[in-house]
Amino acid sequence: MIVRDVLDAAARSIRKRAADATPWDARLLLAHSIGHGRPLALEPREELPVEAESRFEALWEKRLAGRPVQHLVGEWDFFGRPFSIDGRALVPRSETEILIEAALAEAPEARRVLDLGTGSGTLAVTWLLERPDSRAVAVDVSTEALALARTNGSRHSVLPRLGLVAGDWTSALSSHELFDLAISNPPYLATSEAGALSTTVRDHDPAVALFSGSDGLDAIRRLLEEVGTLLVPGAPFLFEIGAGQAPAVESQVRAHRAWRLDRIIPDLAGIPRVVVLLRT
Numbered sequence: 001m002i003v004r005d006v007l008d009a010a011a012r013s014i015r016k017r018a019a020d021a022t023p024w025d026a027r028l029l030l031a032h033s034i035g036h037g038r039p040l041a042l043e044p045r046e047e048l049p050v051e052a053e054s055r056f057e058a059l060w061e062k063r064l065a066g067r068p069v070q071h072l073v074g075e076w077d078f079f080g081r082p083f084s085i086d087g088r089a090l091v092p093r094s095e096t097e098i099l100i101e102a103a104l105a106e107a108p109e110a111r112r113v114l115d116l117g118t119g120s121g122t123l124a125v126t127w128l129l130e131r132p133d134s135r136a137v138a139v140d141v142s143t144e145a146l147a148l149a150r151t152n153g154s155r156h157s158v159l160p161r162l163g164l165v166a167g168d169w170t171s172a173l174s175s176h177e178l179f180d181l182a183i184s185n186p187p188y189l190a191t192s193e194a195g196a197l198s199t200t201v202r203d204h205d206p207a208v209a210l211f212s213g214s215d216g217l218d219a220i221r222r223l224l225e226e227v228g229t230l231l232v233p234g235a236p237f238l239f240e241i242g243a244g245q246a247p248a249v250e251s252q253v254r255a256h257r258a259w260r261l262d263r264i265i266p267d268l269a270g271i272p273r274v275v276v277l278l279r280t
Contacts, residue, residue, distance in 0.1 A: 001048055001053060002044065002045055002046060002048065003030065003042050003043060003045070004044035004045065006030060006056065007027065007030065007042075007044075010023065010026035010030075010060055011023050013060070014064070017064050019064045019065075020066070020199060020200055021060075021063045021069075024039070025069045026060065026063075027040075027042060028069055028073065029056055029059045029060055029063060029072060029073070030042060030052075032059070032072075032073045033052045033053075033055040033056035033059060035052070037073075059072050066198075066199035066203055067200070067204060068091055068200050068204050070085045070091045071085065071086055071087060071091075071204065074086065076091065076092055078092040078096075078097065078122045078126065079097050079100055079122075079126045079130075081126070081129065081156065083121075083125070083152050084120070084151050084152055084155060085148075087204055087205075087206070088120075088142070088144040088145050088147065088148045089119035089142070089144075089145040089148050089149075089206065089209065090119045090120070090185075090205050090206065090209040090210070091204075092120065092122050094268075095240065095267045095268075096123070096185050096240060098265060098267055098274050099123065099183060099185060099239070099240050099273075099274045100126050100127065100130075102238055102265055102276060103127065103181060103183050103236070103238050104127070104130055104131070106181075106236045106238065106276060107180060107181040107235070107236050108131075109180070110131070110134060110180035110181035110235075111131075111133060111135065111180055112134070112135055112136075112137075112177075112178070112179045112180050112181075113127050113131075113134055113135070113136040113180065113181045113182075113183065114136070114137050114173075114181070114182040114183070114227075114230060114231075115136055115137070115139065115182075115183050115184065116170070116182065116183070116184040116186070116227070117139070117140055117141075117169075117184050117185060117186050117187070117209070117219070118138035118139060118140045118145070118146070118149050119145050119148075119149070119185070119209060120148045120149055120152055121138055121148065121149030121152040121153055122152065123138075123183055123185065124136040124137075124138040124149070124153075125149070125152050125153055125156050125158055127183070128153075128158040128161050128162060129156055129158060135161045135162075136161065136162055136163070137162075137163040137164075137165055137179070138162060138163065138165070139165045139166075139167050139169065139172065139173065140165075140166065140167075141166070141167065141169075141208065142206065142208060143166050145206070146164050146165075149164060150164055169219070169222055169223065169226060170226040170227065170229075170230060173230060175229050177230070178230060179230055179231055179232070179235065180231075180232060180235050181231075181235055181236055181237075181238075182227050182230065182231055182235070182236075182237040182238070183238050184223060184227075184237075184238075184239040185239070186219035186220055186223060186239060186240070187209055187210050187212040187219050188212055188216045188217070188219065188220065188240070188241055188242040188245060189210050189211050189212065190211070190212075190213070190214055190216040191211050191214060192214070193211075193216070194211065197210075215248070216242055216245065217248060217252065220239065220249060220252065223239065224252055224253065224256050224258075225256070228256070228258030228259065228279055231279040233279055233280070234278060234279060235278070235279045236262070236277065236278055236279075237259070237276075237277045237279065238274055238275065238276050238277070239274070239275050240273060240274055240275075241264075241272065241273065241274075241275055243271045245272075246264050246272035249264075249275055250264075253277060257280065258279060258280055259278070259279065260277065260278045260280050261275070261276075261277055262276040262277060262278050263276050264276070
């Protein structure tokens with residue numbers, strides 16, 4: 001078969017199966033199956049090798065069944081760099097790039113950085129690559145996620161500057177070590193939202209990285225309680241929130257004398273997404 005026919009057949013299968021896959025997913029997986037990984041370089045009239053066609057068909061069936069394309073190719077770009085990705089941690093979202101971009105602008109001189117709920121390590125590793133003179137401590141409750149973060153730290157040659165800590169938020173950290181910056185992409189979905197999620201997200205992202213109590217704010221409440229004791233005065237704390245949560249988060253911040261709300265940065269859709277706090 002030629003490339004065009006394979007992609008047309010993939011598009012028809014999406015409609016037939018009512019899957020949440022997309023034609024772009026098909027292009028990504030086909031480019032991966034061919035071996036060059038460049039979906040925009042696919043030539044519509046190119047005849048596919050039998051082996052590549054077989055690889056694509058196997059991967060496409062898994063995608064139609066709900067497996068994330070990121071898991072199928074084994075990596076995903078974040079802030080312009082490839083990271084190893086699998087079911088041990090949340091798939092990186094483009095919204096989270098706003099968080100790291102804001103952190104780099106807010107604390108350009110930060111040398112000691114704390115990443116809480118690191119998952120695959122994309123935030124901590126990206127920070128270390130952008131700030132070669134800094135060090136980071138990355139915390140996660142999941143040892144499996146930390147193993148993936150270690151893989152990414154090794155992949156990008158930052159392990160000597162990256163401390164990996166298994167713990168429930170700040171519980172494993174010493175209050176004697178103070179940081180210049182804290183960042184976090186915590187879980188912020190309410191448990192009641194599970195039914196509205198796509199199969200791709202609900203069945204393949206770790207639940208611990210998605211859900212945070214009945215209102216989605218359990219993790220954020222705990223972070224507001226605990227993170228201040230680990231920051232130097234004036235240090236920023238940036239974290240991601242979900243759609244519609246800004247008023248509730250602002251109310252929570254006002255209840256803590258340790259914090260001053262600087263601003264909430266919207267994502268590309270205009271949704272308030274990244275909270276910027278300063279340690280008083």
